[in-house]
Amino acid sequence: NAGVTQTPKFRILKIGQSMTLQCTQDMNHNYMYWYRQDPGMGLKLIYYSVGAGITDKGEVPNGYNVSRSTTEDFPLRLELAAPSQTSVYFCASSLVSTGDYGYTFGSGTRLTVV
Amino acid sequence: AQSVTQLDSQVPVFEEAPVELRCNYSSSVSVYLFWYVQYPNQGLQLLLKYLSGSTLVKGINGFEAEFNKSQTSFHLRKPSVHISDTAEYFCAVSEWSQFYFGTGTSLTVIP
Numbered sequence: 001n002a003g004v005t006q007t008p009k010f011r012i013l014k015i016g017q018s019m020t021l022q023c024t025q026d027m028n029h030n031y032m033y034w035y036r037q038d039p040g041m042g043l044k045l046i047y048y049s050v051g052a053g054i055t056d057k058g059e060v061p062n063g064y065n066v067s068r069s070t071t072e073d074f075p076l077r078l079e080l081a082a083p084s085q086t087s088v089y090f091c092a093s094s095l096v097s098t099g100d101y102g103y104t105f106g107s108g109t110r111l112t113v114v
Numbered sequence: 115a116q117s118v119t120q121l122d123s124q125v126p127v128f129e130e131a132p133v134e135l136r137c138n139y140s141s142s143v144s145v146y147l148f149w150y151v152q153y154p155n156q157g158l159q160l161l162l163k164y165l166s167g168s169t170l171v172k173g174i175n176g177f178e179a180e181f182n183k184s185q186t187s188f189h190l191r192k193p194s195v196h197i198s199d200t201a202e203y204f205c206a207v208s209e210w211s212q213f214y215f216g217t218g219t220s221l222t223v224i225p
Contacts, residue, residue, distance in 0.1 A: 004157075033213075040123065042204065042217035043158075090157055102148060103206075103213065105157035 002026050006091050006106035013081040013113045021076040021109050023091030031094045032074040033058075033103070034066065036087040043090065049074055050096075081113045116140055116207050120216035127195055128224050135190040135219045137205030146208040147188040149179055152218075153201045161203070164188065175199065195223050 007022045025032065030051050035043040045058030049068040063085060065077040074093075078085060088110050092103040121136040139145065146165050150158040162173025169181040179190045188205060200223045205216040 035215075040217060043215045045213070092158075102160050102163055103150075103158070105150075105159070107157040108155075 004091055004093055004104050004106035006089075006109050008109060009107065010110050011112070013078075013111065015081060015083065015113060017081050018077070018079045019081070019111075021078070021089055021091075021111075023074045023076065023106060024072050025074075025091075025093040025104070026072065027093060027095065027104065028071060029093035029095045029104070030071070031096050032068065033092045033094075034064070034074070034076045035090045035092065036060065037090060037108075038087050046076065046089075078111075083113050085111065086113045087111060115212070116145070116209050116214040118205055118207050118214050118216040120203075120205055120219050122219050123217070124220045124222070126222045126224055129197055130194045132193050133191065133195050133199075133221065135203050135205075135221065137188045137190065137216060139186050139188070139205075139207045139214075141186070141209065144209065147179075147181060148206040148208070149173065149177070149188070149190050150204045150206060151175075151201050152204065158204060161190070195221075197223050197225060199223050 004025045033048045034046040037043050044060045047066040049055045055066050088108050090108050091106040094103050117140040119138045127133045148163045149161040151161045152158045162171050164171045164181045172178045177192050203219045207214045
């Protein structure tokens, strides 16, 4: 199984540019999440989705948007990139209904905004 | 909301020595507990989890953790570390389908 696949792995953006971070999972998981990881700060939840067509804000949603048109895909959109969005972004998924609340993580996207 | 505290941000330990990485959380009401490991430039991998039953949980790579409800702790231990255990370790708590991560502990194994 591929699990959770994130693309691209690395990206450099100029201030004000926009981009979409892609995330796809092939495990038929209901829940999907986007986190950002900054040094010494752990992981902070940006957005999450409990199923196709349903999304909700996490702890740090400003400057980001998401959509969930299918169970498999959960892209994260950055509009008007800012240096504060320089971070490593992780997508994750889980099958909450089984009671096994563990996440499966993608390998991350390292984004630099200059 | 939960808060998850990893008391040590960095833990250096000599190879073949034992190690304990500490994790405390704020509320013991119906939670599930996890430890994740992150190797350099990789995503997080599940190390072990506590859902119910025995309070001593065994995970991959020889790690184990003990759930202590009265102390709201879930400390991670390994009796003898290897160089390959050098990584970042995250404690996480799931409460009402919300996940809360600690800030991580960087374990460095010294040859």
